[in-house]
Amino acid sequence: MFSFDLLLDAVVTGVLLGCFYAAVSLGLSLSFGLLDVPHVAHPAFLVMASYGVFFLNERFDIDPLLAGLLITPLLFVFGLGAYRLYYETFEKRGSDAGVRGIAFFFGIAFIIEVLLILQFGVDQQSVTASYIGKAWRIGDMRIPFRLVVAFAVAAALTILLTLYLSRTFMGRAIRAVAQDQEALRLMGANPIRIKQWAFGIATAVLGIAGALLIIVAPVDPTLDRSYIGRTFCVVVMAGLGSMSGTLVAAIILGVAETIVLTLFGASWAPAISFAMLLGILAVRPQGLFGRRS
Amino acid sequence: MMAPETNAPLLRISALTKRFGGFTALDNVNVDIRPGERFGLIGPNGSGKTTLINCISGAFRTEAGTVVFRDEDITRLAPHVRTRRGIARSFQIPRPFKSMTVAQNLMVALDFASGTGDFVPAAQRRDTLMSILTRMGLESKADVSATKLSQVELRKMELARAMATHPKLLISDEAMAGLSSSEVDEVLDLLMSLADQGITIIMIEHIMQAVMRFSDRMMCLDAGRIIAIGTPAEVMANQRVQEAYLGT
């Protein structure tokens, strides 16, 4: 039996969920989309940030979003260091770096996953906050409040990052380095420093994103595996390097997932993002708004 | 200098158009290359020279137009098939197989594109390989890793590897860029001797003296269009060519 109300509910939830996916994928849009770093460990970093938020929330009763803000500078420094290591080891050397670069990040993701299991156990963890558990009622629809919070924060984050990249000097330098590293070098700027800074930002963003992750649903250490599909699907579907495209692509994914969930049940949900990713890669690999490579 | 043997062109490019998104890199290019010709291709940066080479060798697909090689339409063929048909190219920035020695680099060409049929005993292939290397002046480097070569040696290996595919048409993409004047002469002499063996050569270069010495005919591209084609003297005297290089 097909219910229009159910569908509408799914679409609205899907849009909200999609915005959340956008927030979670923004960092990857920077690191992979603009900087071409094969960052398969991005979801692992995200889950790690969530656990950081969980820790602060459980131990010190800090609001998750605030906790996310608090760990942002830590993540920024971590991102700077991670890129430095990646650059020194791989990007400098050139050949065969592709294979090893991917394996490197996969290994890092694995290590993070196992460390989280050892520290926090395999069970799911969640946070407590005033806005989790309540719901808005609009007509017949029931919209979980935490999704609205996630939507608002995600929208703000996307706007902020897009503005940063287009209005600030550093932001434009980052976009420039993505297009033509050599030209930038000739103008006296150090492309490596710029890329490092960009990667730092991409990781810092995960502070808030990680908070959103654990607000929206409980987390467990292996969650990064499902998010590889979602984040890469969003980034590839958007087209590498397009920040605004990330939002659109993420909403499409969110809506698709929710509709499938409603119509066919939860057991098919994990495959949606991956199936869409395969489709996009096969049919239109440059994505919806891709930059010229 | 050998006179062309037949009247049919070796390579005929008709109405070739290549776009990247909204940017037109090649716009309705038409040119015939005669067998045994020494053809120079010049043009300012971004004029479409390497794009044209990529379209001829098959690395790019074209939006419109045809590429006909020895009376066969190769427009839809994959690069490796075109190589086997007899089109070889070197790359602007050398692309050696870094995990291999110089000899192994050439062996790939001999394994896959030598055109001499499937079963050639290893010893004979080694002989062919060494003779190519000797002609290029690289015989002492045969068993040296490709990562240990100097710039000019890399350029020569590029050409040697292209030669190992037994081409009818060789395209040299800025093989002399960044070399010292004696090195430029080395490479130029090499290309001249290859031309003397009957191989048709298209040379892309910025070093004007070299191109003018080398070419029977020259062509100048600007913004994807041919702005001049003819003898070196004619092309260099052309006002549009001078403007393209010096700017207005």
Place this chain on the structure above:
Amino acid sequence: MSRNSLFFWIGAIVFLAAALLMTQVIGNEYPFFACYVILQFIVLSVSWSILGGYAGYVNFGTSAFFGMGVYTAVFLFKVAGAPLAVQIAAAAAVGALMGFALGLLTMRMQGIFFSIATIALTIVIETSITNWRYIGGAAGIQMQRPPVMAPFNSYVQMLFFVQALLVVLAIGTSRYIQNSWMGHGLQALKDDELAAECTGVPTLRLKLLACVISGALMCAAGAPAAMYLQYADPSSAFNLNYSVTVLAMSLIGGTAHWAGPVVGAILLGTTQQLLTVTISSEINLLVLGVMLVLFVVAAPEGIIGLIRRVRHSRKEGEG
């Protein structure tokens, strides 16, 4: 046959004879359980390396192929009570088809896109199997082993010997490829795909071939696992741990030579057995991850590469 080949095949026969002897002489089942797992990883790593090592296309979908091998065996056994040999042959066919489909789908993808696509493939297949009630769905399915044939006393011993046969098949195939024109072409395309294509190497065709062969062997390695465990469920059969473990074994051992994955699989497989039993499976995974990162950063050519470098510097010292 060249001298090297002669030595190789003599070694293979000796290996098989030793394996057979083990089954007749050793009564305790545990060594066979442990060795079966190590042999299985040798097959998986060697097969993976045909595409991942020779061509440089990092396939994260080992779990997909392995899992499909398991479930092909399960399906055929449930539907027709098929004997082990048929299960393995069918799994190889399924793997070949999957490899072909993977190759076609990812034909124009390079680097990380290819790798992500293989992860995607794994999850999509796993989800599909999870939703298929007939072969157990998410809960899994139990199986009963058929009676064992002579000369083996226990089914596990027979599986052990079968896996030893697969090891010889996989290594023999990998060795042949490495030394043939196919191996040279793959090496060229790994170094520089565009240059290889322009030098006459039919890169798409070679990649497809490598996908098919690699896929067939990996899938075949999974088939006996159904009977080994007497149980199959999607989340363990398709567990991404297989992908990371095989990747680690191949990269740590060294991908340029067929012996690399063998060394890696034996080393890490043994470590795995030891650590999982004495400490915990989590610590084992941690060690795996750390070793992978260490080798990728510091010793990119793997153990084989290190050995070569030592030999080379010794030669230069003497000469």
